[in-house]
Amino acid sequence: MRANYKLQRLFMPHDLGPGAAFEADRAQSHYLAHVLRMGEGAELLVFNGRDGEWRARVAAVSKKGVRLAVEHAERPQPPAPDLVYAFAPLKVGRLDYMVQKAVEMGAGVLQPVVTQHTQVTRPPLEKMQANMIEAAEQCGVLSIPLLRPPVKLDLLLAGWEKDRRLVFCNESAGTNDPLAALRAVTEAKIGVLVGPEGGFSDEERRLLTAQPFVTAIPLGPRILRADTAAVAALALVQATLGDWRDQAG
Incomplete structure (x- = not known):
């Protein structure tokens, strides 16, 4: 409804x-x-x-x-969305936008991640919570996502659910087409990881691609800002693996 x-x-x-x-x-x-x-x-x-x-x-x-x-x-209250959105926090303003769009795009968990190039290592969680509520009020969302405290990338991967596929946006991918990689995903539980403005370091990309539960995707031929990449990645995942596809079917 x-x-x-x-x-x-x-x-x-x-x-x-x-x-x-x-x-x-x-x-x-x-x-x-x-x-x-x-x-x-x-x-x-x-x-x-x-x-x-x-x-x-x-x-x-x-x-x-x-x-x-x-x-x-x-x-009635619907089931909470199961999509985990992990992201490197940005500076205020662009972080507000990213958080609001993640709620609109159906994230059920927001997980700040500290990477080597992260700009903000201590994001304003109280303000982020307020932004999530405001987005839910404006967009008809009934479930407020769970906001987790920041965690370093290596600890995120060490504690990641092994039956949840983690899709990460890799600007160094050798193709511009993300669809083939996404269509190969078979897990029902999905997470999305978007890095900081400076991108992931070479060491972090090696760490990510070494994990059996990780799928790397590109986001087209253009360089996207991190907040734009968040919307693009969430849209791709929801359309191919998430609730956009379920509702259409």
Whole structure:
């Protein structure tokens, strides 16, 4: 069932169900009352990543905040996406974009990875979480991805699930066509790895290609920025191995 884009959507951490009522937090209360100028009786959609999507109504507006009353279910909670997106964090701005697009493209886990050329070794996890929620609110997504703490590339590979294929974007591939490599993948569980602006080092590429669960793909004949490469890689994987293909079939 597709999202209702006519109503405002907000992520709420509270349990949702018939008759539930709660106060929006300070920032959300300000947004509802002073930005959207919602009064008593106004309708909106709320979700928490666990209980599906529910239609709610503004029950009261006061100096303390906005109180919401949950009325009825709009969409059931779908299974969380299983796609793991691993990436070298970028500088603020481009990292915001990358995180938002990963949510839109159906990532279920976001895993920051520290490589030799990583620009930001301590990414702002709290801000990344806020960006994931904002993207979910705007795009009808009901499951907020799991955001893991940063890990070094060698430790990521050492702890990787052996039955999950890891697709990594290799700018040194000898072809411009990624489809042949992706069509050869047989695993149902998939991960995608995108490197930093400077690319993977030669040592890192050797380490990656030595793993039996890794598939290297190119991203065409042009040099892509890391945030652009993220969107391109996720689109390719979803179209050939992921839920785009499943829905089409």
